[in-house]
Structure formats: C-alpha cells, structure tokens
Amino acid sequence: MLLAAIVKTLFIIGVAVGAFAPVITWVERKQSAVMQDRIGANRADIGGVTLLGLLHPLADVLKLLSKEDVVPLGANRVMHLIAPLISAIPAIASFAVIPFGGIYHFGDSTWNLVVADLDWGLLYIFAISSLAAYGGVIAGWASNNNWSLLGSLRASAQVISYEVTMGLSVVGIFMCFATLRLTDMAVAQDSTFRVLGFLEHFGWVSSLGALGHLTLPKWGIFLQPLGFVLFLTCVMAENKRPPFDLPEGESEIIAGYHLEYSGMRFGLFYMSEFIEVVVIAGLLTAIFLGGWSIPWLPQRTLIGAVTPVFGTGFATGLCMVLHVLTFFAKVIAMIWLQMQIRWTLPRPRYDQVMDLCWKIMLPLSLANAMVTAIVILALQGRAA
Amino acid sequence: MIPLEHVIGLSALLFAIGGVGALTRRNLIVILMSIELMLNAANLAFVGFARAWGGSAGQIFVLMVIVVAAAEVAVGLGIVIALFRNRESMNVEDVSLLKW
Amino acid sequence: MSGPQLFFYLFGAAAVVSALGMVLNVRNTVAAAMCLVVTMISLGGIYVVLDAHLVAALQIMVYAGAIVVVFLFVVMLLNLRRDAFPPERQRVTKALGVGLAIGVTWDFLRRMPGALPTAREVAPDFGGYRAVGRALFLEYPLPFEITSLLLLGAIVGAVVLAKRRLD
Numbered sequence: 001m002l003l004a005a006i007v008k009t010l011f012i013i014g015v016a017v018g019a020f021a022p023v024i025t026w027v028e029r030k031q032s033a034v035m036q037d038r039i040g041a042n043r044a045d046i047g048g049v050t051l052l053g054l055l056h057p058l059a060d061v062l063k064l065l066s067k068e069d070v071v072p073l074g075a076n077r078v079m080h081l082i083a084p085l086i087s088a089i090p091a092i093a094s095f096a097v098i099p100f101g102g103i104y105h106f107g108d109s110t111w112n113l114v115v116a117d118l119d120w121g122l123l124y125i126f127a128i129s130s131l132a133a134y135g136g137v138i139a140g141w142a143s144n145n146n147w148s149l150l151g152s153l154r155a156s157a158q159v160i161s162y163e164v165t166m167g168l169s170v171v172g173i174f175m176c177f178a179t180l181r182l183t184d185m186a187v188a189q190d191s192t193f194r195v196l197g198f199l200e201h202f203g204w205v206s207s208l209g210a211l212g213h214l215t216l217p218k219w220g221i222f223l224q225p226l227g228f229v230l231f232l233t234c235v236m237a238e239n240k241r242p243p244f245d246l247p248e249g250e251s252e253i254i255a256g257y258h259l260e261y262s263g264m265r266f267g268l269f270y271m272s273e274f275i276e277v278v279v280i281a282g283l284l285t286a287i288f289l290g291g292w293s294i295p296w297l298p299q300r301t302l303i304g305a306v307t308p309v310f311g312t313g314f315a316t317g318l319c320m321v322l323h324v325l326t327f328f329a330k331v332i333a334m335i336w337l338q339m340q341i342r343w344t345l346p347r348p349r350y351d352q353v354m355d356l357c358w359k360i361m362l363p364l365s366l367a368n369a370m371v372t373a374i375v376i377l378a379l380q381g382r383a384a
Numbered sequence: 385m386i387p388l389e390h391v392i393g394l395s396a397l398l399f400a401i402g403g404v405g406a407l408t409r410r411n412l413i414v415i416l417m418s419i420e421l422m423l424n425a426a427n428l429a430f431v432g433f434a435r436a437w438g439g440s441a442g443q444i445f446v447l448m449v450i451v452v453a454a455a456e457v458a459v460g461l462g463i464v465i466a467l468f469r470n471r472e473s474m475n476v477e478d479v480s481l482l483k484w
Numbered sequence: 485m486s487g488p489q490l491f492f493y494l495f496g497a498a499a500v501v502s503a504l505g506m507v508l509n510v511r512n513t514v515a516a517a518m519c520l521v522v523t524m525i526s527l528g529g530i531y532v533v534l535d536a537h538l539v540a541a542l543q544i545m546v547y548a549g550a551i552v553v554v555f556l557f558v559v560m561l562l563n564l565r566r567d568a569f570p571p572e573r574q575r576v577t578k579a580l581g582v583g584l585a586i587g588v589t590w591d592f593l594r595r596m597p598g599a600l601p602t603a604r605e606v607a608p609d610f611g612g613y614r615a616v617g618r619a620l621f622l623e624y625p626l627p628f629e630i631t632s633l634l635l636l637g638a639i640v641g642a643v644v645l646a647k648r649r650l651d
Contacts, residue, residue, distance in 0.1 A: 076512070076514075076515075078515075079514070079515070079518070118537075119537065119612060119613075120537050120538065120541055120612070120613055123537075123538070123541035123542075123545070123613070124541060126541070126545055127528075127540075127541045127544040127545045127549065128544075130544065130545050130548070130549025130550065131525070131544065131548060131549055133549060133553055134518075134521065134553070134556075137553060137556050137557075137560075138514070138518070138556075140560075141514055141556070141559075141560050142514075149560060149563070152560060153557065153560055153561060156553050156556060156557045156560075157557065159553070160549070160550050160553050160554070163545070163549065163550065167545075180613060385488075385489075385603075386488070386489060386492050386533065386534065388600055388603055389596055389597045389600065390492070390496075391530075391534070392596060392600070393593050393596065394496045394499070394500070394530075396589055396592050396593060396596075397500055397589060397593075398499060398500065398503055398523075400585045400586070400588070400589040401500070401503045401504060401507055402503065402507075403585060404507060404581060404582055404585045405506065405507035407581055408507075408578050408581055408582070409507065411513060413513055413517075413555060413558065413559060414506070414507070414509075414513065414516055416555070417506060417516060417517065417520050417552075417555060418506070418507060420520065420547075420551065420552075421503055421506065421507075421520065421523065424523070424524060424527055424547070427527070427539075427543070428527060428530065428531075431530075431531055431534055431536045431539055432534065434536065434610075435534045435535060435536065435603075435606065435610070435611075436600075436603040436604065437601070437603065437604050437606075438604050438605065438606040438607060438610065440610075440615060440616055440619035440620075440623070441619075441624075443536055443538070443539050443611065443616050443619075444616065444619055444620055444623075444624050444627070446536075446539050447539070447542065447616075447620065448627055448631055450542060450543070450546050450547060451631045451634065451635060452631070452634065453547070453551065454546060454550070454551055454635075454638075455634055455635055455637070455638030456638075457551050457554060457555070458554070458638045458639070458641075458642040459638050459641045459642050459645065461554060461555070461558045461642070461646075462641065462642040462643075462644075462645030462646040463645055464558060464562075465558060465561070465562070465645070465646045466645050466646065468562050469648075474562070
C-alpha cells in the first residue's frame with residue numbers, strides 16, 4: 001500500500017515537475033515566438049546540436065544555479081528564504097489528488113491511479129492553493145523594498161479575492177456530479193449523453209429518432225460551459241498567471257515581489273509558477289474535460305472489445321496506458337490554452353482586476369449555481 | 385483513538401496562551417491575533433467533543449465560530465486602520481482617552 | 485502509538501510551540517502572524533486526525549488562507565516599523581498575569597481526567613461534507629441564515645470604517 005503510494009507519487013511528480021515544467025518554459029518561448037511571428041530562443045546547443053531550443057531549459061537551470069545568492073541589506077533572512085518554498089510546496093502538493101488514470105482490476109488487485117483518493121479532494125485543492133498565497137505575501141515584505149511591498153500587497157488582495165470565486169464557480173459541477181472526489185468525477189464523465197435528450201425528457205418531442213444518436217461525452221465543459229470559463233479565469237488569477245500578473249507587473253513595479261530574488265531562489269519561484277500551470281491544466285482536465293477518459297469510448301467498452309482477442313489482463317493494461325496517455329494529452333491541450341491566453345491578452349489595471357472578481361465573476365458564479373440547480377431540479381422532477 | 389482528555393487539554397493550553405497574549409501584549413494586531421487563537425482553541429474543543437459524542441452540532445458550531453471570527457477580523461482590522469490613520473501608532477496604550 | 489495518534493501529538497506540539505512564538509514575538513509582527521499560520525495549519529491537521537474533514541478543509545481555506553492573509557495585508561499596508569514600541573515596563577504585573585494563567589490552566593488540567601463522560605460511537609460518515617451539509621441545511625437553517633446577515637453587517641461595517649473621508 002505504502003509502496004504503491006510512493007511509486008504513484010514519484011511517477012506524477014517526476015512527470016509533472018521533472019518533465020512538464022521545464023518543457024513548459026520552452027513551450028512558452030516557442031509558442032509566443034510562433035504567435036508573434038519570430039523564431040524564439042534556439043541558440044543553446046551541445047556540440048553544435050540545437051534541438052529547436054529544447055536545451056534552453058537546461059541552460060536556464062545551469063545559469064540560475066551558478067548565480068550569486070543575494071539577500072538584500074536589511075531584509076529578514078528567514079522569511080526571504082522560506083517564501084519561495086511556501087510558493088512551491090502547495091503547487092507540488094496539489095498533485096496528490098489529481099487522478100491520472102482510472103481504477104483497474106488485475107485479478108484480485110485493484111490499481112487506483114491517484115496518489116490520495118480523498119473524499120473531499122477538490123476542497124483539499126482549494127485549501128492548499130490558499131496556502132500558496134503566503135509565498136507572494138511574505139516575499140515582498142521580506143525584501144525591504146518598496147516595489148516588492150507593492151507587489152505583495154497586490155498579490156495578497158488578488159489571491160484572496162479570487163479564491164472566493166474559484167470555489168463558487170465549481171459549485172455547478174459539484175451539483176452535476178454530486179461529489180467532491182476527483183476520481184468519481186472522472187468516472188462520471190466516462191459516459192455520453194444525448195445532446196437533444198432534454199426535448200424528449202420534457203415531452204416537447206415524442207421521439208428523437210435519428211437525432212438521438214447525436215451524443216456528446218458527459219464532460220464538465222459540456223455540462224457547465226460558463227463554469228469552465230469562470231473557473232479558468234479564476235484559477236489563472238489565483239495563481240497570478242498572466243494576464244493577471246500585476247503582482248509581478250513587469251512594466252510597472254519592476255518585478256514586484258520577485259525583485260530581490262536571484263539565483264536558485266528566483267529559480268524556485270519561476271519553477272513554482274510553471275508547476276502551477278501544470279496543476280491548473282490537471283485540474284481543468286479532471287473536472288471539465290473528463291480526466292483520463294477517452295471520449296465516446298468508456299472503459300468497459302474498450303476492455304470488452306480487446307478482451308476476446310488478447311485476454312483480460314492485457315486489455316486492462318492497454319486500457320490503463322491509453323487512459324494515462326489521454327490524460328497527459330488533455331493536460332498538454334490545457335497548457336497550450338493557458339499559453340495562448342497569456343500571450344494574447346494585455347494586462348488589465350489593478351482596479352479592473354478587482355472589479356472583474358467582485359462585480360462580474362461573483363454574480364456570474366452565483367447565477368450559474370442557481371441556474372444549474374433549477375435545471376437539475378427540473379430534470380429530476382420529470383424523471384420522478 | 386485520541387483520548388478526549390488530550391484534545392481538551394491541548395485546547396485549554398492554546399486558550400491560556402491566547403488569553404495571556406490578549407491581556408499582555410500592547411500591539412493591537414497581536415491582541416487581535418491572540419483573540420483568534422482563543423477562538424481556535426474553542427473550535428478544537430468543539431471538534432473534540434463532537435468526535436467523542438457523535439452528532440453534527442459540534443461541527444456546525446465550529447462553522448459558525450469560523451464565520452464569526454472572519455467577520456470580527458474584518459471589522460477589527462477596519463477599526464485598527466481607522467485608528468492608525470488618526471494616531472500613527474499601533475500601541476494600545478495610546479488609545480486611552482476614555483480612561484479615568 | 486499508531487500513525488494518527490503520532491500525528492496528533494506532532495501537530496499538537498507544533499501548535500503550542502508556534503502559539504508561544506506568536507505571543508512572545510515582540511519585535512516582528514509579521515513573524516508573529518506566520519507563527520499563527522503554523523498554529524492554524526497544525527490545528528487543521530488535528531481536525532483531519534479527528535476525522536472532521538470538512539472542518540479541517542474550511543479551517544485551512546478560511547482561517548489560515550484568508551484571515552491571516554488579511555492580518556498580514558494590514559501590517560504591510562500600515563508599514564509598521566520595528567521600533568514603534570518602547571521597552572516593556574510592568575514586569576511584575578506581566579509575571580503575575582502569566583503565573584495566574586499557568587495556575588488556572590494547571591488546575592483545569594488536573595481536574596479534567598475522569599470528569600468527562602465516556603466517548604460514544606460516531607456515525608461512519610462523521611465529518612464528511614455530506615453529513616455536515618445535510619445537518620447544516622436541514623437541522624440548523626436558522627443559524628445559517630443569521631450568519632449570512634452577520635457577514636453582510638461585517639462587510640458593510642468594514643467598508644464604512646476603512647473608507648477615507650472625502651472632506
């Protein structure tokens with residue numbers, strides 16, 4: 001049991017932190033270059049072999065490791081040291097509840113491809129990400145620098161504001177799937193629903209006929225499109241991703257709370273931002289894009305189709321590999337989406353960011369929850 | 385399982401530390417934080433008793449205490465900010481106009 | 485000692501040590517606030533050990549993740565200097581106060597074992613969000629509504645208090 005947990009932890013952290021996060025630094029540079037019609041960074045090479053710039057993350061790490069570790073005069077040394085850690089640890093700890101595969105039965109052993117199958121998994125994610133706020137708050141104050149302090153003030157207010165709407169925007173999803181457990185959500189999204197089924201359900205059309213074959217996978221994004229947009233915005237603002245990166249506003253307050261950090265301390269902040277990108281992508285996948293499930297191909301159908309040819313064990317193993325690959329493919333798609341949004345939108349002003357949270361997102365999330373509740377009650381009322 | 389006496393003992397200890405902090409310190413913000421600590425100690429006692437005797441009333445009360453604490457912090461810090469604007473001092477002994 | 489019990493004592497020790505750190509930290513208000521955060525996270529851990537999962541998540545989300553951030557926000561906004569407080573006087577009164585607190589707590593801890601009724605069996609879904617949520621909305625709707633009014637009053641009060649007068 002413990003060994004399985006350790007292996008799963010090493011796998012997900014190895015893939016997410018070790019493989020994805022460095023590659024995302026490359027993706028950021030190349031995707032922005034392609035969007036801005038230029039070539040991007042491609043000079044780093046080993047013996048004359050440049051791999052389209054894929055060696056740049058390695059070059060970045062070497063550069064950061066070899067820089068002088070500067071702590072500004074008059075700064076609080078302890079706080080200056082622990083602030084990047086407070087930023088990074090919740091980001092990595094969020095991977096504990098994200099399911100990167102389903103539940104597979106091999107004979108009498110059951111493999112549940114998630115590190116911790118918490119009943120309150122989504123609440124755990126919210127709790128952990130609210131702790132990540134302290135990284136930005138403490139970093140600016142500990143640096144004994146006015147610009148850092150301004151960045152910290154902006155960070156603290158922005159993060160705690162968007163925590164509220166982040167929680168409210170997924171209330172609709174809670175109601176649809178009736179669970180907070182991310183594995184149950186992924187399993188619930190493993191089926192399809194008829195798009196025009198509500199017509200037949202409410203009796204407005206007697207039978208759908210051929211149109212009844214028009215099905216969509218029961219993903220969160222199709223059940224809660226507004227919830228998806230709201231959650232995407234809120235979680236990007238919560239993690240201070242551009243375009244909500246006013247706390248690190250590069251053009252206004254130099255580098256905000258990152259200012260007095262150099263070398264590997266900054267490297268840790270930098271890495272934790274990209275780990276957060278993967279966490280956001282993983283969350284969006286698990287809640288809204290069906291997690292590990294292949295669209296229109298439920299697990300049972302896949303295993304049932306392969307078993308007569310190759311046997312149950314091989315079928316389950318193949319299913320597991322395909323599911324894990326699907327999960328990572330969806331995560332990559334969500335990372336791409338975040339990069340697109342980052343390089344397309346300009347940075348709003350700070351009062352616009354706050355207005356967006358309290359005056360637009362909060363009423364919309366509440367309205368979303370109310371409309372979802374009404375629709376669910378109407379559908380249940382008909383079914384009963 | 386965790387003996388109930390240990391949970392309540394821990395709660396009493398935290399409450400005493402918070403109480404001493406609220407009565408002894410002169411920094412307004414630390415006084416408010418000590419009050420928060422006392423509320424947390426009370427929460428721990430509620431959860432301990434709820435765990436020992438079942439029922440959901442204990443946990444409901446904890447939710448109410450958390451809400452009250454949040455409201456109190458908001459208003460308390462508003463008062464602190466308003467005070468600071470007038471006096472430029474966070475020392476609670478400077479706010480003694482009504483003292484006899 | 486089983487795993488959960490070990491965690492309880494670890495978290496309990498962390499909570500007490502950081503509570504002392506908060507109260508005794510004279511110079512640095514931000515360090516005191518961070519000690520309070522450690523206390524609250526430890527208490528959240530203790531709630532998880534006691535099977536009260538929803539309360540633990542809310543403790544960390546609301547208390548550790550929002551309330552203390554507001555404390556830190558105010559401290560940074562007002563930019564308190566470290567030498568704002570003259571050295572402590574009234575040593576005797578403080579010593580008397582601490583002694584009284586220790587005495588009362590010791591007396592309480594001495595009388596407590598054996599004075600509490602015995603523990604009962606709890607429902608298997610104790611502390612889960614379904615059980616607490618059902619209780620909150622089915623058995624205690626009135627406190628729920630009253631707290632929402634309380635929060636409204638607090639929001640209005642905080643805005644009124646902190647607003648700059650425009651005259």
